Amino acid sequence: MNLTIATPLELVVDGADVSHLRAEDETGAFGLLPGHADFLTELAISVVTWRDDTGAEHHVAVRGGMLSVRDGAAIKIATREAVPGDDLERLETEVLDRFRRHISEEKSARTDAHRLYLAAIQQIVTALHPNSSGISGQNLAPGSLPGEGA
Numbered sequence: 001m002n003l004t005i006a007t008p009l010e011l012v013v014d015g016a017d018v019s020h021l022r023a024e025d026e027t028g029a030f031g032l033l034p035g036h037a038d039f040l041t042e043l044a045i046s047v048v049t050w051r052d053d054t055g056a057e058h059h060v061a062v063r064g065g066m067l068s069v070r071d072g073a074a075i076k077i078a079t080r081e082a083v084p085g086d087d088l089e090r091l092e093t094e095v096l097d098r099f100r101r102h103i104s105e106e107k108s109a110r111t112d113a114h115r116l117y118l119a120a121i122q123q124i125v126t127a128l129h130p131n132s133s134g135i136s137g138q139n140l141a142p143g144s145l146p147g148e149g150a
Helices: 088-128
Strands: 001-008 010-026 028-032 039-052 056-069 074-078 084-086
Touching: 001 039, 010 056, 010 074, 010 084, 039 088, 084 088
Parallel strands: 001 074
Antiparallel strands: 001 010, 010 028, 010 039, 039 056, 056 074, 056 084
16 A cells, blocks of 8 residues: 655655554554555544555654544555654654643634634624623623614
């Protein structure tokens, strides 16, 4: 099977002769052999491992992504970030920890941005209706502000 692993910035693996591949999705680890049925899954943050036709083992840490199998002969992985390496222990500890930390930081940043957005909306409502007291962001349905009738 041919294997392609790509990020938005680079082609990490292209054309490896894969005899067996192991990856993980939210349900756990799974394996792929030549002739596998067409398949599509969302990968977890994990290490993808495969053996080539010579029996050599290869590893790439992936920051989630999508894996597809087509015609039992082509495996394609699209991921935000991928780090190849021969040291499986390092990939499983350092690299995956870094990926998980980045995900956590991104979630925190999105939450902070959402809070700022809601605070800005509240300020706009307060500026547009300065004599209204007790207006909360939860009461912004049409017709709910003083002076707005149906």
